[in-house]
Each structure stands twice: as C-alpha cells, then as structure tokens.
Amino acid sequence: MLFAASIIHRSGALIQPFLLVFLTNERGLSVVNAGTVASAWGLGAILSPLLGGWFADHLGRIPTIMVGMVSSAMAAVVLIFTADFQYLIMIAFATGIAAELHQPAAGALSVDTIEPDKRPRVLSLMIWSANVGTTFAVMAGGYLASVDYALLFVINAIVCLIHPALVWRGARDLPRYQRSVETRTVGYKSALRDPLLVGILFLAAVLGALVGQVFVGLPLAVDGAGLSEADYGLIASVCGVVIFFTLPLATGRTDKYPRAAVLSLSALLLGVGWGATMFAHTVVQFSLCVIVWTLGEVGLYSVFGGLVEDLAPAAARARYQGLFWLAxxxxxxxxPLLGTRLYEDGGTVLWWVCAGVGVFAAVGFLLLAPAMKRRIANA
Known part of the structure; x- marks a missing residue:
C-alpha cells in the first residue's frame, strides 16, 4: 500500500514539472522572474525535510505525512488563483514546504518495519515507485497543460488528499514507532559533526542541481528548439521509463562493487548526459541525452538510500533521512536559481557547467572512497 501511495502521489504531482512554462506562458513572467518563483518553491523544499524529520521522530510518521499532504493540496489550490509576482513567491515557498514535508517520514516509516539487510533495496524501490509516478505525471501533464493549466493544479490537489488515506490504511497495522531517550540526544548537530556524512551531503547537493535541470534547463531547451509542451512531456518521461526498467535490476547488483566507484561513475554519466544537451535539437536527440544522465541517476539511487541508513543511529533515522533529502x-x-540565469545565452554556459559539475562530483566520491570503505566495514 505504501508503494501504491507513492506511485499515485507522484503521478498527480503535476505542478512542478510545468511550473516554469506556466509562469512564463500564463502569468507573463520573464525567465529570470519565473526562476525566482521556482527558487522560492525550492527554498521551501530545502527547509521542509528538516521540519519533516523532526516532526516524524517526535510526533509520528503518519501524522507528519497527513499534515504535509493536506497542506500541499491547499497550497496548490491557492497557487492557481495567484497572479501577483510577490504573492507568487510567498505561495510557492509555502507549497515547497508542504510538498516535501512527508518525505523523511515516508522513508523512516519504511525503514521502521523492514529487516536491516532488506532496507537498501526497499528504499531504492520507493525511489523507483516515485519515478514511475513522475513519468506518468510529465506525460499526462504535457497533454493537460495544452488543454488548460488549471487541470494540473486541481488534479495535484486531489491526489494529495488521496495519498495520506492510502498511507494510513496501509500502515495502521504496522508496529508503532517507539520514541527512545536516545532520540533526544542524537540530533542534526551530532550528524553534522561527521565529516564523511557532510562530504556525502555536499556531493548529493551538487548533483541535485544537475538532476533538477529536468524541470528547468530541459523545458527551456525544448522550448528554445521550437518543440511543444507535449514534446517536453515525452522527452522527460524517458527518464522515468529508463528508471522503471533499470533501477530494480541495479538495486542489489551494485552492492557487488565499491559504493564510491558506483557513485563516481554515476556522477560522470550525469555530467556527460547534461553536457551533451547543448547539441540536442530534436526529440530523439534530447531523449538520447536523457537516457545517459538517467543511468547516472539510477546509480545514485541504488546506493544513496542504503549508504545514508548505514550512517544513521536507529533513534535518528528520520532526521538523517531529512538531512539527505535536504541536501x-x-x-x-x-x-532554477542557476539554471535560468546560466541559460540566458541559449544554454551553452549551463550545459558546460553541468558537465564540469559531473566531473567534480566524480572526483569527490573517489576522494571519499577510503573513509567510506572503513565506515561500511565497521557498520
């Protein structure tokens, strides 16, 4: 039921993939101003995992998920009726907080009820289910946006209300989370004193800026090539299709190789795939680039979930999840902050920067390899 809830929720998460196009085409904002609104959403999404992790550890997993989803539905309805630039920034910020508040709680809820040796696979499958839903969202969203952008917001709100009901039904018979005294002493400050964790979080944040171009640089490039919203939906959905078929195969198999090596290769694929986007002008060319950088995403997803759990004390899993999702x-x-500004010249600078970031992260993971190996051996 938890997997079903994740797929349904992401299938209805129609706003973010088309937010920039909506703001520029429907609200008449410039690319930079639209990027500012999208960045406000992103800032809320950054703060949200910290709040969600704390709430999940102290108030409970399911209540946190319910509060986040209901708030997200309300924010989506308000956003569609907002036209003023200043108000758009404020509502987008609130929407970002609400939309991701459930993430640490959902991850911790899965971990709480799963045997330790199965956790990496289950966490990867949770990411897989989210990407399956996202694939449907961008495909359906491209068509819905061509009919009426309001449909994106209405359907998004409805799905946000369905999601917590499914989670409650699926999790009500699971063992209740018992708060321990250790929860009060193992917090964010303790985690951030761990240099290995900080290094991993930094590289995760760096690579996140590349992954996020699917909703920023990619739609701008597709639009700049004279292609339609439906074409963008088709191109972006290639990412989900690749993840659908490859992530279940990669999960478990990547354990046979050093995690640092897998992460380094994945970062390199992300850099190459996004860098090659500067040469794409057709649906097929864009899709080939998507395939390359998506394989990099698959490598990241197959390793990150289990790696973060290996570093987390049992009493602070949700907060460690919160730190990872924050990064x-x-x-x-x-x-959006960097993508919209670097794309101003047509995207050449953006794609070169993406390529450089991929190489930088690849080297970074190799430098962390010895410490990572020691930590895993002592886990």
Whole structure:
C-alpha cells in the first residue's frame, strides 16, 4: 500500500514539472522572474525535510505525512488563483514546504518495519515507485497543460488528499514507532559533526542541481528548439521509463562493487548526459541525452538510500533521512536559481557547467572512497 501511495502521489504531482512554462506562458513572467518563483518553491523544499524529520521522530510518521499532504493540496489550490509576482513567491515557498514535508517520514516509516539487510533495496524501490509516478505525471501533464493549466493544479490537489488515506490504511497495522531517550540526544548537530556524512551531503547537493535541470534547463531547451509542451512531456518521461526498467535490476547488483566507484561513475554519466544537451535539437536527440544522465541517476539511487541508513543511529533515522533529502532536495532552489540565469545565452554556459559539475562530483566520491570503505566495514 505504501508503494501504491507513492506511485499515485507522484503521478498527480503535476505542478512542478510545468511550473516554469506556466509562469512564463500564463502569468507573463520573464525567465529570470519565473526562476525566482521556482527558487522560492525550492527554498521551501530545502527547509521542509528538516521540519519533516523532526516532526516524524517526535510526533509520528503518519501524522507528519497527513499534515504535509493536506497542506500541499491547499497550497496548490491557492497557487492557481495567484497572479501577483510577490504573492507568487510567498505561495510557492509555502507549497515547497508542504510538498516535501512527508518525505523523511515516508522513508523512516519504511525503514521502521523492514529487516536491516532488506532496507537498501526497499528504499531504492520507493525511489523507483516515485519515478514511475513522475513519468506518468510529465506525460499526462504535457497533454493537460495544452488543454488548460488549471487541470494540473486541481488534479495535484486531489491526489494529495488521496495519498495520506492510502498511507494510513496501509500502515495502521504496522508496529508503532517507539520514541527512545536516545532520540533526544542524537540530533542534526551530532550528524553534522561527521565529516564523511557532510562530504556525502555536499556531493548529493551538487548533483541535485544537475538532476533538477529536468524541470528547468530541459523545458527551456525544448522550448528554445521550437518543440511543444507535449514534446517536453515525452522527452522527460524517458527518464522515468529508463528508471522503471533499470533501477530494480541495479538495486542489489551494485552492492557487488565499491559504493564510491558506483557513485563516481554515476556522477560522470550525469555530467556527460547534461553536457551533451547543448547539441540536442530534436526529440530523439534530447531523449538520447536523457537516457545517459538517467543511468547516472539510477546509480545514485541504488546506493544513496542504503549508504545514508548505514550512517544513521536507529533513534535518528528520520532526521538523517531529512538531512539527505535536504541536501539532494536543494536542487529545488539551486537548479532554477542557476539554471535560468546560466541559460540566458541559449544554454551553452549551463550545459558546460553541468558537465564540469559531473566531473567534480566524480572526483569527490573517489576522494571519499577510503573513509567510506572503513565506515561500511565497521557498520
């Protein structure tokens, strides 16, 4: 039921993939101003995992998910009726907080009820289910946007109300989370004193800025090539299709190789795929680039979930999840903030920067390899 809730929720998450296009085409904002609004959403999404992790550890997993989803539905309805630039920034910020508040709670809820040796696979499958839903969202969203942008917001709100009901039904018979005394002493400050964790979080944030270009640089490039919203939906959906078929195969198999090596290769694929986008002008060319950088995403997803759990004390899993989603989720701020500004010249600078970032992260993971190996051996 938890997997079903994740797929349904992401299938209805129609706003963010088309937010920039909506703001420029329907609200008449410039690319830079639209990027500012999208960055406000991203800033809220950055803060949200910290709040969600704390709420999940102290108030409970399911209540946190319910509060986040209901708030997200309300924010979506308000956003469609907002036209003023200043108000758009404020509502987008609130929407970003609400939309990701459930993430640490959902991850921790899965971990709470799963045997340790199965957790990496289950966490990867949770990411897989989210990407399956996102694939449907961008495909359906492209068509719905061509009919009426309001449909994106209405359907998004409805799905946000369905999601917590499914989670409650699926999780009501699971063992209740018991708060321990250790929860009060293992917090964010303790985690941030761990240099290995900080290094991993930094590289996750750097790569998140690349992954986030699927909602920023990619739609701008597709539009600049004279292609339609439906074409963008088709191109972006290639990412979900690749993840659908490859992530279940990669999960478990990547455990046979050093995690740092897998992460390094994945970062390199992300850099190459996004860098090659500067040469794309047709649906097929864009899709080939998507395939390359999506394979990099698959490598990241197959390793990150289990790696973060290996570093987390049992009493603070949700907060460690919160830190990871804060770092990786910072793409909601960095991707539109940097992407819209670097794309001003037609995208050449943006794609060169993406290629460089991929190489930088690949080297970074190799430098962390010895410490990562020691930590895993002692886990």
């Amino acid at each position: 990786f989720g910072s793409k909601g701020l960095t991707a």
